[in-house]
Amino acid sequence: MQRRDFLGLVATGTLGVVTLPAWLRFVEPEPARAASLIPVPNDSTLKGKRVIVVGGGMAGTAAAKYLRLWGGTGLAVTLIEQAPAYTSNIMSNMVLVGERTLSSLNYTYNSLKSWYGVTVVQGRVASVNPSARSVTLANGAVYAGDALVVAPGLEFTGLPGHYDVNLTPHAWQAGPQTAQLANQLASMPNGADVVITVPRAPYRCPPGPYERACVIADWLKANRPSSRLYLLDANPGILVEQTNFANAFAGRNASGYTVTYRHDVAITDLDSVGKAITYTYRDDAGVSKAVTAQRAGVLNPIPPMQAPAILRDAGLCTVNTANGMQYAPVQALTFESSVPTSATNPAPRYPGVYVVGDSSAVPAEWYPGYTGVPTVGIPAIPKAGHIGNQEGKTAASAIVRRLRGDTTLGAETDLVLNSACYTPITRGNATTPGTATWLSAVYEYNPLAKSMYAAQGQPRAAASATTRNFSDMLVWFNTVMGDTFA
Amino acid sequence: MFLSRHRTTPHGQSRGLRPRTTAVVVAGMALTAALVAAPAIAGSIGVSSSAGATAAVVGPASISSTSGRLLASNCYQCHGTYGTGGFERLSGESATELYGELKEFAASTSSNNIMAAHAAGYTDAQLRAIAVYLSTAGR
Numbered sequence: 001m002q003r004r005d006f007l008g009l010v011a012t013g014t015l016g017v018v019t020l021p022a023w024l025r026f027v028e029p030e031p032a033r034a035a036s037l038i039p040v041p042n043d044s045t046l047k048g049k050r051v052i053v054v055g056g057g058m059a060g061t062a063a064a065k066y067l068r069l070w071g072g073t074g075l076a077v078t079l080i081e082q083a084p085a086y087t088s089n090i091m092s093n094m095v096l097v098g099e100r101t102l103s104s105l106n107y108t109y110n111s112l113k114s115w116y117g118v119t120v121v122q123g124r125v126a127s128v129n130p131s132a133r134s135v136t137l138a139n140g141a142v143y144a145g146d147a148l149v150v151a152p153g154l155e156f157t158g159l160p161g162h163y164d165v166n167l168t169p170h171a172w173q174a175g176p177q178t179a180q181l182a183n184q185l186a187s188m189p190n191g192a193d194v195v196i197t198v199p200r201a202p203y204r205c206p207p208g209p210y211e212r213a214c215v216i217a218d219w220l221k222a223n224r225p226s227s228r229l230y231l232l233d234a235n236p237g238i239l240v241e242q243t244n245f246a247n248a249f250a251g252r253n254a255s256g257y258t259v260t261y262r263h264d265v266a267i268t269d270l271d272s273v274g275k276a277i278t279y280t281y282r283d284d285a286g287v288s289k290a291v292t293a294q295r296a297g298v299l300n301p302i303p304p305m306q307a308p309a310i311l312r313d314a315g316l317c318t319v320n321t322a323n324g325m326q327y328a329p330v331q332a333l334t335f336e337s338s339v340p341t342s343a344t345n346p347a348p349r350y351p352g353v354y355v356v357g358d359s360s361a362v363p364a365e366w367y368p369g370y371t372g373v374p375t376v377g378i379p380a381i382p383k384a385g386h387i388g389n390q391e392g393k394t395a396a397s398a399i400v401r402r403l404r405g406d407t408t409l410g411a412e413t414d415l416v417l418n419s420a421c422y423t424p425i426t427r428g429n430a431t432t433p434g435t436a437t438w439l440s441a442v443y444e445y446n447p448l449a450k451s452m453y454a455a456q457g458q459p460r461a462a463a464s465a466t467t468r469n470f471s472d473m474l475v476w477f478n479t480v481m482g483d484t485f486a
Numbered sequence: 487m488f489l490s491r492h493r494t495t496p497h498g499q500s501r502g503l504r505p506r507t508t509a510v511v512v513a514g515m516a517l518t519a520a521l522v523a524a525p526a527i528a529g530s531i532g533v534s535s536s537a538g539a540t541a542a543v544v545g546p547a548s549i550s551s552t553s554g555r556l557l558a559s560n561c562y563q564c565h566g567t568y569g570t571g572g573f574e575r576l577s578g579e580s581a582t583e584l585y586g587e588l589k590e591f592a593a594s595t596s597s598n599n600i601m602a603a604h605a606a607g608y609t610d611a612q613l614r615a616i617a618v619y620l621s622t623a624g625r
C-alpha cells in the first residue's frame with residue numbers, strides 16, 4: 001500500500017502511466033531507479049520536542065522528511081502548507097509548449113503523512129513570530145515549536161507602467177499561470193513575436209529564463225515559423241552556461257532556431273493590455289539603445305522576486321543591494337537566521353528560527369585565493385530546487401543535532417551544498433529525442449569566513465546539448481522529486 | 487588505474503554516468519585501512535515505519551551517528567533517499583568500491599559527465615566520509 005502510494009507519486013515520469021511523450025521512449029528502463037521508502041527509526045530520544053515547518057515546497061518538504069528520518073519517531077514534525085498538493089516549477093517550461101501536462105507535475109503529501117509521520121496542516125500562515133518560534137494561520141490557529149523552519153519560496157513584485165500579472169502572467173510559480181501562458185502561446189498567430197523579460201539577479205533558477213527561451217523558440221520553429229522570440233535580460237549578460245545558451249540562441253549545435261538576446265535591459269513601460277514593452281538595452285558594442293512600444297503576441301515579463309511578506313514583516317530580511325529585493329540572511333552551517341540582536345551586538349537575534357529555500361540569503365564568496373574578475377550571479381548560492389532540498393536537509397541535520405545536545409556542530413568543516421539543473425535545449429519529436437544540457441555546482445564551507453564558496457572550477461556546465469542529457473534529465477527530475485516528496 | 491566497463495545503451499552511447507568498477511578494483515588497498523578506521527555506523531536494529539508497517543532494515547543503525555550523514559545526503563537527489571535508486575543504487579556497496587569510483591570521477595577530464603563535475607567539488611576526506619556512510623546506509 002505504501003509502495004503504491006509512492007509509485008503514484010513518481011509515476012508521471014520514467015515509470016510512465018500518465019501520458020508518455022515521444023521522448024520518453026528513449027529513456028532506458030532500469031529497475032534500480034525505483035527507490036525504496038526509508039522507515040523512520042524507532043527512537044524516542046526527542047520525545048516531547050516539536051519542529052514547525054512552513055511551506056511544503058522543495059526545501060520545506062525535504063526538511064520535514066529528514067527531520068523525521070534523522071530525528072526518529074520521538075520528534076514531532078508539523079508541516080504547514082497552503083495548497084493541497086505541490087506543483088513543481090522544475091519541468092514547467094515543458095508544459096508551456098504542450099510537452100507535459102500540468103497535472104504531471106503535481107506531488108501530494110501522502111508519503112510525508114502516512115509513511116514519515118509528519119503532521120501536515122493545510123492552511124495559510126498569516127504571520128511569523130520569530131521570538132516565540134511560532135506562526136499564526138489565517139484562521140487564527142497558532143503553532144509553536146522548539147525550532148521553526150520557514151520555507152515559503154518567493155513573492156513576485158510589480159513592473160513599471162501598465163503591468164497586470166493577470167493579463168501577462170509570469171508563470172514563474174507553476175500553477176494556473178502556467179496553463180494561462182500555455183494557452184496564450186497556443187492561440188498566438190504565426191508571425192507574432194514572443195517577448196520574455198528576465199529580472200536582475202538574484203532570482204529563482206538562474207538558467208530558467210534561458211531554458212524557457214530555448215523551449216519556446218524550438219516550439220515556434222515547428223509551429224509558428226514566422227514568429228520570433230526576444231529575450232530581454234536586465235543582467236549584463238547570460239548568467240550561466242554562457243556557451244551552451246549562446247550556441248542555442250544562434251542556431252548552432254543543431255538547435256535550428258534563433259533567439260534575439262538583449263542584455264542590460266531597463267524596462268520603462270509595460271503595457272499588459274496592448275502587449276507592448278518600452279525599454280533601453282546595451283548592444284554588444286556597449287552602446288545604449290532605446291526601443292519604444294515593441295509589440296508582442298505573447299508578452300511574458302518575469303518580475304523581480306523576494307522573500308514573502310510573512311518573512312519581511314517579521315524582521316527576518318535584509319535588502320540585497322544588487323536588485324533591491326529582500327531575502328532572509330542565514331548562517332551557512334545551519335540555515336538559522338543571522339539577523340543580529342542589535343547594531344552593536346552581532347549575536348543572532350532569533351535562535352531556533354531557520355529559513356531554507358529561495359527565501360534565504362546564504363553568505364557566499366569566491367574560493368580562497370580566487371584572483372579572477374567577479375562575474376554577476378556567481379558565487380551566490382542559486383535559488384533552485386535541487387539545492388533547496390539540500391538546504392532543507394542541512395537545517396534538519398542542525399536542528400536534530402542541537403535537540404540531541406550535540407555540541408560539535410560548528411566545529412566541523414564538512415558542509416557541502418550541491419546544485420544541479422538540467423535544461424532542455426530542443427524538445428525532440430516522435431522520431432528524434434530531445435537534447436539537454438546541465439549545470440552543476442558544488443559549494444564548500446569556509447569556517448574562517450563562516451561562508452560558502454563555489455569550489456575551484458565550479459560551477460561546471462555540460463560541454464554541449466546531447467540526447468543523453470535529455471534522458472538523464474528525466475531520471476534526475478523523478479529522483480529529486482522522489483527524494484523530496486516520496 | 488581503474489579499469490572501467492561502461493554500460494552501453496541500445497543507441498550506442500556510453501552510459502558513462504558512473505564507471506563500473508565492480509569487476510576490478512586495484513587502487514583500494516592503501517585506503518582500506520583509513521576506511522575501516524572510520525567510525526563504525528553499521529549494524530542492525532529493528533525499525534518500523536511510523537505507519538506501523540515493517541520494512542527491511544535500511545539506514546544506519548544509530549541515528550546519533552552523524553559522521554558523513556549530511557554530506558552523503560547530497561547524493562540522494564540523483565540516487566534516491568539513502569542512495570537506494572535513481573541513476574543507480576549506491577547503498578550497500580563497499581566503502582572501498584564507492585570511494586574508488588568517486589576518486590575516478592574526481593580525476594576524470596570528461597567534460598560531459600555530471601558525476602565528474604560533482605566529484606571534483608569535494609575534498610578527499612569528504613569523499614571518504616560519503617563512501618563510508620553510504621556503504622552502511624539503506625542496506
Ligand SMILES: Cc1cc2nc3c(=O)[nH]c(=O)nc-3n(C[C@H](O)[C@H](O)[C@H](O)COP(=O)(O)OP(=O)(O)OC[C@H]3O[C@@H](n4cnc5c(N)ncnc54)[C@H](O)[C@@H]3O)c2cc1C
Binds near residue numbers: 058093388422
Ligand atoms: C521554470 C522553472 C524551472 C526551474 N528549473 C529548475 C531546475 O532545473 N533545477 C532546480 O534545482 N530548480 C529549478 N527551478 C527552481 C525551483 O523550482 C525553486 O528554486 C524551488 O521550488 C524553491 O523551493 P522553495 O521550497 O524555496 O519554494 P517553493 O518550491 O516555491 O515552495 C514554497 C511552498 O510554500 C508554500 N507557501 C508559501 N507561502 C505560504 C504561507 N504563507 N502559508 C503556507 N504555505 C505557504 C507554497 O504554497 C509552496 O508550496 C525552476 C524554477 C522555474 C520557475
